[in-house]
Amino acid sequence: MPNTSPKPPRATPQSRGEEARLRILEAAIEEFAARGYRGASTRQLAESAGVNLGALTYYFGGKPNLYTAALEHVIARIDDVTRPMAERVLAALADDRAAPSQDLRPLLLAFLDQWLDIMLGRSNLQWRPSWSLLLTRAEVEPPEADLWPYRTTYALVLDPCAALVARIIARPEVDDECRILSIALLGQASAFKRQLDGQLRALNWTDIDEDRRDQLRAVLHRNAIAALDNATGVTRAVPL
Template structure:
């Protein structure tokens, strides 16, 4: 009896996880296309191929599902940036870290950020969801902003501040960080796709963007910090 139970339990959990994942992916598309207010639980259930009670069972309510979608995006962001995070933190904390190493990590952060905002499953829906969250001031907006600050802005600010030997609350360091990250954020905009005449960037285009951003970043710091070598 116990053997049967042990074998069945993982299958039940897997089905539940698959259903939950299917609902999350469907909800991302619907919330992006219709907005939070415009999306109905019936639409969400139909897109996911589940009955209405399934949404309540897994997420409690439409708001709970929306927050779970936001949380899932945050988790994906954290997982994407995780390989660099400890190296960046250690380099910022170590006063003996050389400028060239700080600059290399900054370039790697920018390259990773490019992949995050241009590639991956449902990237168009994620972009649209971000835009709607800004316009509609939805419940998930603060969570998205906090994630962006923690995973992208603060690490880059720390590296730039170390390069200039300035505190992180120096307004110029904040402005420099925003200007640098703004180069990447431009590729999130729908207007960029129109200019490029393609809805998606292929791998070759992403690599080109990464190379150009590295060149731009190096040029900025060579100009302002002549002692820093290119990396």
């Protein structure tokens, strides 16, 4: 009896090209994260991606462009996760213009929770240790002709966070203090990104389970509320 089951679609040259390009990007992220831009070996990178050395030039035009593409690939993944919350913040700020009595602090805390979950690998973004290394190295070795230190991953979350802070502390617009405060609040969560050294070992933790995540969240919330109150001159009773 003839086999009538549908045959799997053949890979087209375009799909094979996209697959090869993605393999190169993934290999580049690992290689640049491990060795930095200057120390990265294009030969090792090509071998890890399963392509010949000429494919790096064919798809990316060489090492400098590949470095930038690897960084942009990571940024795009983060952007996909953070964009819905950023849009929610912008919508709330627009509504608050018409109804300024709205308390926006819970939204800011939810925004910080999302960033904490991204750092802990608890969002639908599967954060990889190599991403942290790559972004850290990019601060020291920015892409050519690109002011990378001023366009880090924070740029994807800093603007809505700073806008929320400005509205909460009754500033007419985002100023340096709002941005500094926002960077400080986001930085508290970033300190606990997935890693097996640094802060985790200082806490004698090998991982962060749900209870520890809630513990971190509670501390970050208290710090955020205290910082906002301090910026607005509000004094709250401290429980004994």
